[in-house]
Amino acid sequence: MRASTRLWKSSSGSSNRWLARQQQDPYVRLRTSPSSSSSSSPAESYRSRSAFKLVSLAAKYPALLSRGKAVVDLGAAPGGWSQVAINRSGSSGPGSDGEGGARSRGKVIAVDISPMEPIPGVSILKGDFLTLGVQRRVREMVGGRGGERGVDTVLSDMMAPMSGVRGRDVQASLDLCGAAAEFGREVLVVGGQEGEDHGHGDGGPAEAHGEEVKKTEGKIAKGRKVYPGGNMVLKFFAHPDLEAFRKEELEPWFAKVSVEKPKESRSESSEAYFICQGFKGPPTGQKT
Numbered sequence: 001m002r003a004s005t006r007l008w009k010s011s012s013g014s015s016n017r018w019l020a021r022q023q024q025d026p027y028v029r030l031r032t033s034p035s036s037s038s039s040s041s042p043a044e045s046y047r048s049r050s051a052f053k054l055v056s057l058a059a060k061y062p063a064l065l066s067r068g069k070a071v072v073d074l075g076a077a078p079g080g081w082s083q084v085a086i087n088r089s090g091s092s093g094p095g096s097d098g099e100g101g102a103r104s105r106g107k108v109i110a111v112d113i114s115p116m117e118p119i120p121g122v123s124i125l126k127g128d129f130l131t132l133g134v135q136r137r138v139r140e141m142v143g144g145r146g147g148e149r150g151v152d153t154v155l156s157d158m159m160a161p162m163s164g165v166r167g168r169d170v171q172a173s174l175d176l177c178g179a180a181a182e183f184g185r186e187v188l189v190v191g192g193q194e195g196e197d198h199g200h201g202d203g204g205p206a207e208a209h210g211e212e213v214k215k216t217e218g219k220i221a222k223g224r225k226v227y228p229g230g231n232m233v234l235k236f237f238a239h240p241d242l243e244a245f246r247k248e249e250l251e252p253w254f255a256k257v258s259v260e261k262p263k264e265s266r267s268e269s270s271e272a273y274f275i276c277q278g279f280k281g282p283p284t285g286q287k288t
């Protein structure tokens with residue numbers, strides 16, 4: 001039986017299950033009901049359920065998103081992660097969506113193959129991130145000058161549409177992970193390059209999740225360690241090849257690589273996130 005036939009036959013049952021799950025999902029209710037959000041700010045009602053995963057990750061790793069940071073959000077549509085990122089990293093006022101000097105005010109560049117409604121302060125690029133032309137365009141938007149390392153945080157929540165053919169889906173996920181990691185290695189700020197205190201473009205104190213944090217000797221308050229250099233968050237779907245990917249493509253480049261499955265991520269999904277902190281630049285003897 002062809003995969004497409006099998007999928008079609010099971011779709012009404014799985015649609016019902018999906019609907020039931022959506023109705024019971026607290027994060028879906030939060031997303032669709034601004035008044036029930038934990039924050040009274042309208043900016044805290046998000047376009048996607050997925051936004052709550054980033055809220056959770058940013059609470060645990062405040063260095064990912066703080067005021068003045070330049071953030072690239074890959075696989076951004078419909079825009080939940082970009083909303084979280086611009087709320088924490090940038091000003092949404094006029095001028096923050098210009099293309100020059102990405103790190104001067106904090107900004108978010110959102111990339112997706114699908115269209116996305118505008119978000120104040122977020123620059124949106126529609127295109128397939130697996131194409132070199134789109135990657136080149138993002139690099140231009142980031143630094144204004146090709147090759148400049150101007151990005152504090154690369155986020156990738158990219159996920160290819162599921163075909164139902166496991167081998168193909170795994171490969172698509174690995175391709176997206178690989179492309180995001182390679183891009184991150186090209187654009188992230190290198191630790192120590194411009195001092196430790198990255199991402200506070202307006203000279204103000206670091207802010208994480210609304211609370212002030214103070215850095216001392218590479219650490220910030222509440223015992224959370226900050227690693228100098230850019231950071232990256234990569235969505236992946238569990239697969240044996242990813243251990244080699246982590247060891248070869250991530251760990252040599254970053255001070256610390258961890259795996260997180262936020263509580264908002266559905267338990268039945270094999271998705272999780274690599275949290276890569278403190279970009280160190282190319283390992284000795286290796287080019288970007």
Ligand SMILES: C[S@@+](CC[C@H](N)C(=O)[O-])C[C@H]1O[C@@H](n2cnc3c(N)ncnc32)[C@H](O)[C@@H]1O
Pocket residue numbers: 047048050051074075076077078079080081082111112113114127128129130157158159160161176
């Ligand atoms: C799980 S959704 C992202 C949700 C988003 N983080 C949010 O909070 O709204 C995954 C996204 O990856 C995008 N995507 C998949 N393949 C892509 C590609 N090759 N280039 C750019 N975006 C891609 C999809 O279009 C989809 O919008």
